Amino acid sequence: REKVEMTKEQRALMKAIVDAYNRHQIPQDVAKKLLQEQYSAEENFLLLTEMATSQVQVLVEFTKNIPGFLSLDREDQIALLKGSTVEAMFLRSAQVFSRKMPNGHTVVLEERIRKSGIPDEFMTPMFNFYKSIGELHMVQEEQAILTAITILMPDRPYVKDHQAVERLQETMLNVLRKLCVLQHPQEQQYFARLLGRLTELRTLSHYHAEMLTSWKMNDHKFTPLLCEIWDVQ
Numbered sequence: 001r002e003k004v005e006m007t008k009e010q011r012a013l014m015k016a017i018v019d020a021y022n023r024h025q026i027p028q029d030v031a032k033k034l035l036q037e038q039y040s041a042e043e044n045f046l047l048l049t050e051m052a053t054s055q056v057q058v059l060v061e062f063t064k065n066i067p068g069f070l071s072l073d074r075e076d077q078i079a080l081l082k083g084s085t086v087e088a089m090f091l092r093s094a095q096v097f098s099r100k101m102p103n104g105h106t107v108v109l110e111e112r113i114r115k116s117g118i119p120d121e122f123m124t125p126m127f128n129f130y131k132s133i134g135e136l137h138m139v140q141e142e143q144a145i146l147t148a149i150t151i152l153m154p155d156r157p158y159v160k161d162h163q164a165v166e167r168l169q170e171t172m173l174n175v176l177r178k179l180c181v182l183q184h185p186q187e188q189q190y191f192a193r194l195l196g197r198l199t200e201l202r203t204l205s206h207y208h209a210e211m212l213t214s215w216k217m218n219d220h221k222f223t224p225l226l227c228e229i230w231d232v233q
């Protein structure tokens, strides 16, 4: 097979994305909190809305570092962000869940999440997604670029300049394709499997509004930012 090499530009692009991804991570580690103690459904819901609110804020900062994003039409930038925050949250949650942890911690973490207040019917699709992400053993470069690809989805609602977004996403896909060959030389279809997860992610994200509004508690309070960006309340 021909030798796969990244161009200088592709390496620079990847470095910019990974640096931005690492710089804009949520400060407090929610997994550590969940492992420490069992919270009530109300406390878990509050924790989720806090996590999700800060996740949206860091996602905005992350997208500013995606080369070319700020040259997109301003309204398209908003449409891309609004359309991808839920998927980015589940992708981030899956990456947190799949992190290598000391023996037994993942079991406890899964237990705490199962009892957090999320309605039971969403557990299977959610953990199936988390485990399918875990099986890929993504390196952090792949995680960062996959998040950028999720944000640069041309078919989000209300995007006007479809082509411009497609061009940016294509650049990212080319980098990811080469990265997958270099990082997983034994697995021919690794890149295809990785992209397949984005389909699973979109399906899971359809449930998110219902997951939140049917959280096992009364009176679900959302932050103004979440009301704005999620279709809740």
Ligand SMILES: Cc1ccccc1NC(=O)[C@H](C1CCCCC1)n1c(-c2ccc(Cl)cc2)nc2cc(F)c(F)cc21
Pocket (backbone or CB within 6 Å): 026, 030, 031, 034, 044, 045, 047, 048, 051, 052, 055, 089, 090, 092, 093, 094, 096, 097, 098, 109, 112, 113, 116, 118, 208, 211, 212
């Ligand atoms: C990890 C993160 C980073 C950024 C933003 C959000 C989050 N996510 C969260 O804080 C919530 C917590 C929240 C507290 C209750 C238990 C789940 N969370 C969810 C989740 C479940 C259902 C929905 Cl609707 C959304 C998210 N899946 C998780 C998997 C994990 F391994 C983990 F450690 C936390 C996880």
